Amino acid sequence: MSTPPPAGNPAFAAPYRVPPPGTLPPSPAARRSRAVGIAAAATAALTLCAAVIANALAGARFGASGAIADLLASGGDLRALSPVRGWVLVVEIVFWSAAALWTAAIVLGIVAVVGRRGRALGVAAIVTAALGPVVALAAGSAALAVTG
Incomplete structure (x- = not known):
């Protein structure tokens, strides 16, 4: 048979230690910030x-001026875009700026998801940034089709 445990020292007691007087037990882990x-x-x-706003405005301007119809009629001669060259520059600047910012949003979204710092917002950012160019192109094309 087995020997009984000594009195005052149960065999299956949970290991619990009382902190020394004047100290506090460790606090639970702090919640991570969702800033990312x-x-x-x-x-x-x-x-x-x-x-979307820049592409819609530019598409409407291209359609209203007839520059796209002139471009197609001239066989691709880019001089047909002269009346709207300022808007062509705006669309190009917006395109490259948006590409850089969407790339940054995807990277930040991945960091947020992996680091558990606003996981749902990170997933939303990744989806929004991935579909952003498609939505912007659709807005510009729709404005061009409506006005052209």
């Missing part, structure tokens, strides 16, 4: 808004 996820989502959303 918020930054990623804000970057993706604001870039999407700016790109």
